[in-house]
Amino acid sequence: MRIRxxxxxxxxxxxxxxxxxxxxxxxxxxxPSTEGASGAGTSGEGTSGEGGSGDGGSGDGQAAGGRGSAGxxxxxxxxxxxAAALLAGALPALAFPAPGLWWFAYVALVPWLLLIRTAHSPxxxxxxxWIGGIGFIIAVHHWLVPSLHVFIVLLAxxxxxxxxxxxxxxxRLLGGSxxxxxxxAAVVVVPSGWLxxxxxxxxxGLGGPWGLLGASQWEVAPALRVASVGGVWLVSLLVLAVNxxxxxxxxxxxxxxxxxxxxxxxxxxxxxxxxxxxxxxDTGTVRIAVVQPGVVEGPGSVARRFDRGxxxxxxxxxxxxxxxxxxxxxxxxGAWERPETARRLAELSRxxxxxxxxxxxxxxxxxSGRSGIFKSAVLVxxxxxxxxxxxxxxxxxxxxxxxxxxxxxxxxxxxxxxGEDRLRGDRQVVMTLPDGARGLRIGPLVxxxxxxxxxxxxxxxxxAQVIVAQxxxxxFQDSWAPAQHASLGALRAAENGRPMVHATLTGISAAYxxxxxxxxxxxxxxxxxxxxxxxxxxRGSTLYGRLGDWPVYGALAAxxxxxxxxxxxxxxxxAPGPPGxxxxxxxxxxxxxxx
Numbered sequence: 001m002r003i004r005x006x007x008x009x010x011x012x013x014x015x016x017x018x019x020x021x022x023x024x025x026x027x028x029x030x031x032p033s034t035e036g037a038s039g040a041g042t043s044g045e046g047t048s049g050e051g052g053s054g055d056g057g058s059g060d061g062q063a064a065g066g067r068g069s070a071g072x073x074x075x076x077x078x079x080x081x082x083a084a085a086l087l088a089g090a091l092p093a094l095a096f097p098a099p100g101l102w103w104f105a106y107v108a109l110v111p112w113l114l115l116i117r118t119a120h121s122p123x124x125x126x127x128x129x130w131i132g133g134i135g136f137i138i139a140v141h142h143w144l145v146p147s148l149h150v151f152i153v154l155l156a157x158x159x160x161x162x163x164x165x166x167x168x169x170x171x172r173l174l175g176g177s178x179x180x181x182x183x184x185a186a187v188v189v190v191p192s193g194w195l196x197x198x199x200x201x202x203x204x205g206l207g208g209p210w211g212l213l214g215a216s217q218w219e220v221a222p223a224l225r226v227a228s229v230g231g232v233w234l235v236s237l238l239v240l241a242v243n244x245x246x247x248x249x250x251x252x253x254x255x256x257x258x259x260x261x262x263x264x265x266x267x268x269x270x271x272x273x274x275x276x277x278x279x280x281x282d283t284g285t286v287r288i289a290v291v292q293p294g295v296v297e298g299p300g301s302v303a304r305r306f307d308r309g310x311x312x313x314x315x316x317x318x319x320x321x322x323x324x325x326x327x328x329x330x331x332x333x334g335a336w337e338r339p340e341t342a343r344r345l346a347e348l349s350r351x352x353x354x355x356x357x358x359x360x361x362x363x364x365x366x367x368s369g370r371s372g373i374f375k376s377a378v379l380v381x382x383x384x385x386x387x388x389x390x391x392x393x394x395x396x397x398x399x400x401x402x403x404x405x406x407x408x409x410x411x412x413x414x415x416x417x418x419g420e421d422r423l424r425g426d427r428q429v430v431m432t433l434p435d436g437a438r439g440l441r442i443g444p445l446v447x448x449x450x451x452x453x454x455x456x457x458x459x460x461x462x463x464a465q466v467i468v469a470q471x472x473x474x475x476f477q478d479s480w481a482p483a484q485h486a487s488l489g490a491l492r493a494a495e496n497g498r499p500m501v502h503a504t505l506t507g508i509s510a511a512y513x514x515x516x517x518x519x520x521x522x523x524x525x526x527x528x529x530x531x532x533x534x535x536x537x538x539r540g541s542t543l544y545g546r547l548g549d550w551p552v553y554g555a556l557a558a559x560x561x562x563x564x565x566x567x568x569x570x571x572x573x574x575a576p577g578p579p580g581x582x583x584x585x586x587x588x589x590x591x592x593x594x595x
Contacts, residue, residue, distance in 0.1 A: 081115070081124075082131050088112035089132030089163075093139035095216035097483035105216045109243040113190075114251055116170040129167020133160030133197075140211035143479030159206065162197045169193045174247060183248055183258040189562050191240030192555035198236060199552055202452070204394045209451050210484075213239050218487040224494035224516035225274050228542040231453050231495050233551040241266050280497035280514040280538035286440055286466065287534055288511070289313075289321040289354075290503040293330075294528030295474060302332035305505070306341075312530040313348045313356070319532055322440060323433060324348075326358045327505035328447055328472040329375070333362035342384045350382040355433055357444065359470045361422075372423040375400070377444040377470055379431050388432075391425025392446040394455070428455065430462045445469040450485070450502065453549070456492040460545060465537055467492055467500040474506040482508045482525050490516040497542040499535040514538035 075081045088111040095105035112132050119125035137156035145152050170193075173186035194213070202209035214235030217223030226235050245266070248259035293308040309326055316324060335341045349356050358378055365371045375395075379388035392400075400422045433440040443459030443466070450456070450469040459467060469489060473482045486508040493500040494516030501511045507525035511533035512518060520533045 075115075075118070081128070084115055085112070085128045085131040086135040088115055089135030090139035092136060092213060092216070093142075093211075095213075096140065096211065096480065097218075097487050098480040100219075100483075102216055102218075102220055105213060105239050106242045107246055109240065110247045110250065113170055113174060113243065113247040116167050117174040117247070117251060119167070119171050119175075122168055122171065125167040125171035126164040127167070129163040129165070129170070130160050132167075133163030136160075136163070136211075141207075143476045143481045147475065155207070159201065162200055166190075166193045166197060174244075174251065177252050178248065178255050180255070180258045183255045184262065185562065186248065187241050187244045187259075187262045188558050190244045191237045192558040194240045195233060195236055195552060195555040196559065198233070204452075205397060207397060208394070208448055209453070210448065212236055215484075215488060215491055218490040218516070219518075221515075221517075222270050222274055224490065225277060226270060227491055227494045227516065228279075228497065228544055229273050229277050230547075230551040231457075231544045231549060232491050233453075233549060233555075234544075235491075237551055237555065238266060238270065277543055278540060280540050280542070282514075283537045283539050285534045285536050286323075286499075287319070287321045287532055288466065288468075288501050289316050289319070289324045289352075289530055289532045290501060290509045290511070290523065291316075291324060291326050291330075291530045292504060292507060292509045292523045292527060293327075294526075295477065295506050302335065306331060306335055308528065310344065310348060312528075313352060315530055316352050316354075316532070319352075321352060321354045321532055323442065323468075324352060324354055324356045325468055325470065325501055325503040326356065327503050327509070328359045328470040329361040330358050330470075330505060331360045331362075333360070333373075336360045336362045342380070345380045346382055346384045349380055355386070356380045357431075357442070357468060357470070359446065370423060374423050374425065375446055376425075377446060377468075379433075381434065386431075388429065390429040390431070390444045390446070392422070392449065393425045393428065394449050394452060395422055395424060396448060428458055428462065430459060430464050441465045443467050447471050448485070450488045450492060450500075453492070453495060456496055456500075457545060457548065460496040460498050460541075465498060466535060467496070467498055469500065469502045470504075471502065472505040477506055477525055482506075486510045486522065490518070495542065495544045497538055497540060497545060499537065501533065501535070511535060 075084060091111065092105060092108040093099075094101045095103075095108055112128075116125050116128045116132075119128055134156045137159050138152060141152065141156075148155065170190055173182055173190060178186060198209065198212050201207065202212075209232075212232050214223070214227070214232040214237075217227075217235050217239070223235050223238070226238060230237075242263065245259045245263040248255045248262075291309050291312045293305050293312065296305040296308060309330055313324055331341065345356055345358065356379070358380060359376065360378055361373065361375045363372060364374050364376065375392040377390040377392075379386045428443070430441050430443050433442065441463050443456070443462070443464030445455060445459075445467065447470070450467075450471070456467050467489075469492075471485060473485055476482065482504070486502050486504075489500040489502040489510060490512045493512040493514060497514045499511065499513050499519070503509050504523075507527055508522050509531065510518065510522035511520055513536050519535055520531065523529055523531050
């Protein structure tokens, strides 16, 4: 019996595997390599037909997915794999309010990591990252669907691209059977890659830092302690490191010891921060009241909401409050333009014995002479407006302005986009209350500005003793948004070692102490009431207040080291040798011409 000579297809999988495109990618050298097996199975060694074997090389040569996982079973279908990636990316949303499964955040990414790990090629790993990113964005921002409609899918598809390089990173470091050094690198670099995604997403033009993974830990005291050291960024790194370590425990038996040690290191790091990080020192208390009129709808709703706010404020008379805070857009444009409004607010201030911080969404002129619609926090005393005013600096895309309106202005006819762009303030403001309130200094924020860590930090560095956020989430009243928004106050308080008040029109209104602990009882979305919070004041600065976003720079350094190491390996890799002699064929070979 004559066996016909010739080469087998390069990179053929073991029997039963059905990876799409694996042979073509392996033939072009595209498959990702792993340490100790960077060329096996993709160079064609061992596939010349010896013994009639068609295995295509050693198991180490499988792409980043490693042993026994490439394209087998249910996920061999690209559609099934895509659906799995979409679902896996959406799972972390359950860790945020309102579900509030904070503990789930530490394992929520494991299915996604394991899925990417089994990708048979870099292209597939990037695709798994992108599709999972789409699932994450839609799940965390699903409450925007009534406002954005189909735009939420477009937005998710664009932002999801940020996870494509992360998918490559996960595949490179977790694929195959990671060595101890690669496992250590994975626990450091995979979280660093995620943090870069959060940093880019935090740009106001991309929607701001909503849904940062570290924000899911807002009610966990040890995590808030970590936030005082490195902000929400360090908490995100910690959560990702635990997820990566857990994925190593599940995925590879040889890496379990290393993964276990790394998880213990994470726990010891948190314990060290809990024990030794500077703590704010209490210096007394201040009484701040929040007025939440609740949902007021129908004709004349703006005037009736003002009347309800006035009624609730009068109920605070004799309670010794130092400041009364109304929610965002608590006074309509028309009302603010009437002198009667200022008179009524001044009379309220005299009756309560405290200044009022109200919020106006109206056409005004700022200090530099610009005229237009500003969203402004305005301080009102017994004699009327004091002159202290803060104009919102960071606006909600589409909600308060339309990016590139000349191109995207048609969005106003589809969703609830702003008909006219609001103007931005040009500086943050710290307001000083009169001596009756012991000269208390407050730092106002408006709406989703409470999501930006740098803004709260800047106010505290400028001397703010209390951070005050005014918000209105009535558009998303029955969604997860109010609870998620209110929870951000705990992080901002813990990061800076200063108390924070979150005042809304329709709930949830809440207050937090300088360690991020909840103070008093929050006002839910079904409440129409005024609530007084006795907030502990504090002095001293946190490490985050002193050092700022140092975890971001550390993550950048980790990624730079990885790039340098990979670059050196590429330079040291020997150049490919000259091609070997042509393969003999059954007919027309040099040795047997004419056959």
